[in-house]
Amino acid sequence: MAEKRESRRPVAVITRVETFSACHRLHSKQLSDEENRRIFSKCNNPNGHGHNYKLEVSVKGPIDSVTGMVMNVQDLKIIIHQVVMDVMDHKHLDQDVPAFRDSNLVSTTENLAVVVYEGVSKHLPKHVALHQVKIHETEKNIVVYNGEYE
Numbered sequence: 001m002a003e004k005r006e007s008r009r010p011v012a013v014i015t016r017v018e019t020f021s022a023c024h025r026l027h028s029k030q031l032s033d034e035e036n037r038r039i040f041s042k043c044n045n046p047n048g049h050g051h052n053y054k055l056e057v058s059v060k061g062p063i064d065s066v067t068g069m070v071m072n073v074q075d076l077k078i079i080i081h082q083v084v085m086d087v088m089d090h091k092h093l094d095q096d097v098p099a100f101r102d103s104n105l106v107s108t109t110e111n112l113a114v115v116v117y118e119g120v121s122k123h124l125p126k127h128v129a130l131h132q133v134k135i136h137e138t139e140k141n142i143v144v145y146n147g148e149y150e
């Protein structure tokens with residue numbers, strides 16, 4: 001009798017890390033100047049300030065039995081470059097990046113993670129799911145977004 005083959009494919013998470021530099025100012029278009037100063041304090045300084053962001057994009061999917069890959073990480077790199085690096089690196093998030101410039105979104109790391117998540121998810125191949133976006137704004141301030149809504 002022929003040996004029974006394992007038909008289920010193992011599922012894995014792969015992560016690509018990129019770093020980019022950008023400046024921003026925490027300021028809500030929906031609040032008065034006084035409220036902005038009170039809530040965001042030094043981060044509301046009109047001159048803005050910069051960060052070297054570290055971005056981790058994780059995708060999840062079955063390991064292809066022929067290629068041994070969930071997806072080629074070089075393709076994931078290209079997607080991240082299109083969505084993040086080309087748009088945000090060495091830019092002013094509030095003035096140059098349409099997701100912030102043309103909306104009421106404050107350029108917090110939370111909102112940045114959501115913008116990245118939504119942008120990357122549009123470009124992934126069908127068999128792969130976006131698992132998580134993690135952004136280190138500083139060594140001490142880290143945000144994780146996994147597509148959840150309340």
Ligand SMILES: Nc1nc2c(c(=O)[nH]1)N=C([C@H](O)[C@H](O)COP(=O)(O)OP(=O)(O)OP(=O)(O)O)CN2
Binds near residue numbers: 026043049107110
């Ligand atoms: N929930 C959030 N809070 C804050 C965010 C944010 O994105 N989400 N961002 C900031 C500022 O951008 C700021 O750059 C970081 O502030 P802070 O932690 O104060 O940075 P410092 O390096 O100055 O912190 P130390 O206390 O000196 O280590 C603020 N809040």
Ligand SMILES: [Zn+2]
Binds near residue numbers: 043050051
């Ligand atoms: Zn900041």
